Amino acid sequence: MPTKIVNVSELKANLAALMAALDAQGVPVYVTQHGKPRAVLVKYEEYEALLEKLDDLEDIVAMHQAASSPEEEAVSLAAYELQQATLRG
Numbered sequence: 001m002p003t004k005i006v007n008v009s010e011l012k013a014n015l016a017a018l019m020a021a022l023d024a025q026g027v028p029v030y031v032t033q034h035g036k037p038r039a040v041l042v043k044y045e046e047y048e049a050l051l052e053k054l055d056d057l058e059d060i061v062a063m064h065q066a067a068s069s070p071e072e073e074a075v076s077l078a079a080y081e082l083q084q085a086t087l088r089g
Contacts, residue, residue, distance in 0.1 A: 002025075003027070004028065004029045006018065011029075023043070028042045
């Protein structure tokens with residue numbers, strides 16, 4: 001996948017053009033500050049898809065942990081979902 005890297009000054013000066021290019025090409029824009037990575041500009045739909053995948057992976061890990069734990073430590077799915085909703089706030 002192609003990579004676009006800009007520093008914060010370039011991002012400020014060219015934000016509209018960078019967003020138009022992101023929309024047209026779909027290439028994420030990596031933002032650096034003082035030569036170090038600071039942020040990534042991606043399409044909103046891609047960001048939402050990444051969050052959904054992360055949530056799914058966290059659920060899979062939790063299920064594997066619950067399946068490998070002794071019965072007295074296991075929790076119901078409803079209790080787990082309530083706990084996760086509370087953590088997400």
